[in-house]
Amino acid sequence: MASLTLDEIYQLAYQSLCQAGADDANASAVATTVTHAERDGSASHGLFRIPGYLKSLLSGKVNGKADPQPEQVTPAILRCHGDHGYAPLALQRSVPALAEAAKTYGIAALTLTHSHHFAALWPEVEALAEHDLMGFSCVSYKPVVAPAGGNEAIFGTNPIAFAWPRPGRSPLVYDMATAAMAQGEVQIAARDGHSVPLGTGLGPDGELTTDPQEILKGVLLPFGGHKGSAIAMMVELMAGPLVGESLSFETAERDNVDGGPPQGGQFLLAVSPQILGGENWSQQAEGLFTRLEAMEGVRLPGQRRHNLRENQGNREVNDSLLAEIRQLAPQA
Incomplete structure (x- = not known):
């Protein structure tokens, strides 16, 4: 894990989006939303989302100058x-x-x-x-x-x-x-090697499982x-x-x-x-x-989110996630 300030999180998101083709208004709006998610303890909607944002800009699916x-x-x-x-x-x-x-x-x-x-x-x-x-x-x-x-x-x-x-x-x-669980949370559990509660989803065999990797191959419930x-x-x-x-x-x-x-x-x-x-x-x-x-x-x-918001200190960010962002946007 890497320790980043909230401003560093914003700058990384903003610069990578601009490098991938977003203009100032769109990059700023997305980077602000991502930074607020990290600030409030919602890692599944913070920098974790940036690779997907970048891929859809680079593919031309999304209009970065909307x-x-x-x-x-x-x-x-x-x-x-x-x-x-x-x-x-x-x-x-x-x-x-x-x-x-x-x-x-x-x-x-x-x-x-x-x-x-x-x-x-x-x-x-x-x-x-x-x-x-x-x-x-x-x-x-x-x-x-x-x-x-x-x-x-x-x-x-x-x-x-x-x-x-x-x-x-x-x-x-x-x-x-x-x-039963947001897909982003299941993806993070799979990345970090954690199990999820039984009832979250089914594997590709149609059976209940606590393995997030199998659920991502199957379906959520x-x-x-x-x-x-x-x-x-x-x-x-x-x-x-x-x-x-x-x-x-x-x-x-x-x-x-x-x-x-x-x-x-x-x-x-x-x-x-x-x-x-x-x-x-x-x-x-x-x-x-x-x-x-x-x-x-x-x-x-929402109480937990607002309590975390009061802490303006650094946030811990997954190293492999940072590497993926920098691979997609090397100059960020």
Whole structure:
């Protein structure tokens, strides 16, 4: 493991993206997202993602000079064509307009299409919570998850993210795959030689296994059996037909398999508790959080991430990952 400062992590991500063909705006947006993931302890969405970003730039699949512009379809509906670039810049430009619409009308939605999402979902919903809005988002991927009762992949890991504002305090935020484990975490376990919990996935023989290498050859499973499977299907519909984009299996059919993220859709919803719930919304929610925190062994979602954020010290990064990044972008 190598020890890097947060600025070194940003510079490595930024410079490698620029060398692979991204312009300043796109490289800066992606590098910021990657650095925030490392800062907050989400290694599976930090520098770990950079090789995939670079490969998709080098292959020409992704437009490194994308110029996404949000469009106001109705007063409460926004749409952003990603210009075949990475999602962070499109989100950076669209989320403020989404927040403004929700604060004006009480509820607003954003659809993101023709974009490549490879990052965690929490940054965009947390940004909404910082505007005192409830945020929800979901995105699909290529099929790696079998439906309950099946052994053939049809769903993506299909994450959902939710944020609840807490004025004067860090918001409550969670970001979770509807798979039993996010694919990135399985890949890191395979790289580092760790086993995963039974129920994470099936090997190519269709049998349960704790070996992440075998699961990567087979399929992941949804969390909670049929319940997680139903939520994964909901995400397929919300991040696909609802926003005018492809389903996971359709996404796979058009992807060039360069190791980077495929083109897909994202759905974001912003709601004002002040407008919908009235003056007491915050106090009522805090009553729930107080009871939860009083229980031994219970912590609110996102607490660990916000605690880690306070530490601005160095982060440990896998040596082989750094070598792969420098092989793809030697001058970074």
